[in-house]
Amino acid sequence: MDFSIRAANLDDCKDIARMIMELAEYEKVSDHVKVTQKDLEQDGFSKNPFFHGIIAEVPEQHKTKEGYTEIGYALYFYAYSSWSGRAIYMEDLYVMPEFRGKGVGKALMSKVAQLALAAGCHQLNFTVLNWNKPSMDFYLSQGCFDVTGTMGYHCMRCEGEALEHLAQL
Amino acid sequence: MDFSIRAANLDDCKDIARMIMELAEYEKVSDHVKVTQKDLEQDGFSKNPFFHGIIAEVPEQHKTKEGYTEIGYALYFYAYSSWSGRAIYMEDLYVMPEFRGKGVGKALMSKVAQLALAAGCHQLNFTVLNWNKPSMDFYLSQGCFDVTGTMGYHCMRCEGEALEHLAQL
Structure with a gap:
């Protein structure tokens, strides 16, 4: 195409x-x-x-x-x-x-x-969503690896009121 | 201190x-x-x-x-x-x-x-390593949340030869 x-x-x-x-x-x-x-x-x-x-x-x-x-x-x-x-x-x-x-x-x-x-x-x-198998398969086929799986990385986030509160400590 | x-x-x-x-x-x-x-x-x-x-x-x-x-x-x-x-x-x-x-x-x-x-x-x-409980507990106590756990995010990476190869497609 x-x-x-x-x-x-x-x-x-x-x-x-x-x-x-x-x-x-x-x-x-x-x-x-x-x-x-x-x-x-x-x-x-x-x-x-x-x-x-x-x-x-x-x-x-x-x-x-x-x-x-x-x-x-x-x-x-x-x-x-x-x-x-x-x-x-x-x-x-x-x-x-x-x-x-x-x-x-x-x-x-x-x-x-x-x-x-x-x-x-x-x-x-x-990042990829764990239920998105077609995308995960595509990425793995390109030589990418899952850092959450192999090294135990977890994605963390602070937002909204928690972020405001953290900024005021 | x-x-x-x-x-x-x-x-x-x-x-x-x-x-x-x-x-x-x-x-x-x-x-x-x-x-x-x-x-x-x-x-x-x-x-x-x-x-x-x-x-x-x-x-x-x-x-x-x-x-x-x-x-x-x-x-x-x-x-x-x-x-x-x-x-x-x-x-x-x-x-x-x-x-x-x-x-x-x-x-x-x-x-x-x-x-x-x-x-x-x-x-x-x-990100936080899944075995690093003291850090995880600290982050959770500050109102952060685990996006890998709650939304299924996985951290992915492409590096080294895979990155070189991907760039040559």
């Missing part, structure tokens, strides 16, 4: 917001999504951005019946490991259902890996 | 490198540490740093028998959640054993929470 991967720009935020919601619906947690198109514009495309994005795009003749040519995306940001140094964290990797199985996800992830190596990063980190 | 928390600077990299190794020894994985003082200087204190740090310091009269006044640290970097937006990731939180139980870890984590809120972040994310 004919598609291209390119860096996301400000005009992509509407499509990224749409696909973030599609991914959350797939993950059955669309009520968790608070991020809007405007947030993405401010947080990703002003000075000192909080994230970067790449877009998978098909030519006009392959657009969806709703008229979309932007059919996948990945968001990432630079991170750090105090053991191995520079790292990239891939926050999302998404391909619209009708375009899956054609190498789009692999091409997006490959681009993130290229960006990681170009920046001197030694790790690409991300 | 008398101590202060302040932003880390270039001159702290030697002490941060020392404490990264102490933390890794506590976690029984000191052979995993590849990061050197020079890496920390380059990666944390040049333009577009990959991380930021804060230091816990005691006055001269409370220095350790080895002469250290820098007795704890936290490393963090800005991150992003496609659901809730701006976030901070706390890579490390460490206090030297002889200074534990005196509120230093809580003060370091509180400072990270303050920095998070000041930057408009909604989440403070980090």
Whole structure:
């Protein structure tokens, strides 16, 4: 299938917001999504951005019946490991259902890996939901490993009132 | 106990490198540490740093028998959640054993929470090793929750030859 991967720009935020919601619906947690198109514009495309994005795009003749040519995306940001140094964290990797199985996800992830190596990063980190077997199988087939399983890492979070309270100690 | 928390600077990299190794020894994985003082200087204190740090310091009269006044640290970097937006990731939180139980870890984590809120972040994310019950209990007592347990998040990683291979697809 004919598609291209390119860096996301400000005009992509509407499509990224749409696909973030599609991914959350797939993950059955669309009520968790608070991020809007405007947030993405401010947080990703002003000075000192909080994230970067790449877009998978098909030519006009392959657009969806709703008229979309932007059919996948990945968001990432630079991170750090105090053991191995520079790292990239891939926050999302998404391909619209009708375009899956054609190498789009692999091409997006490959681009993130290229960006990681170009920046001197030694790790690409991300999370996957334990019930999402198709994604887990894809990642394992690409040589990724489950740090929760092999080394006992648990993801922890502080947010909302707990975060406010912690800041006031 | 008398101590202060302040932003880390270039001159702290030697002490941060020392404490990264102490933390890794506590976690029984000191052979995993590849990061050197020079890496920390380059990666944390040049333009577009990959991380930021804060230091816990005691006055001269409370220095350790080895002469250290820098007795704890936290490393963090800005991150992003496609659901809730701006976030901070706390890579490390460490206090030297002889200074534990005196509120230093809580003060370091509180400072990270303050920095998070000041930057408009909604989440403070980090990982903990599943056998590290004292740390897990501390985090839970501060209102943090285990995203691996409650939502099934697994930490995944691609590195080394797998990362090189992925970049060449």
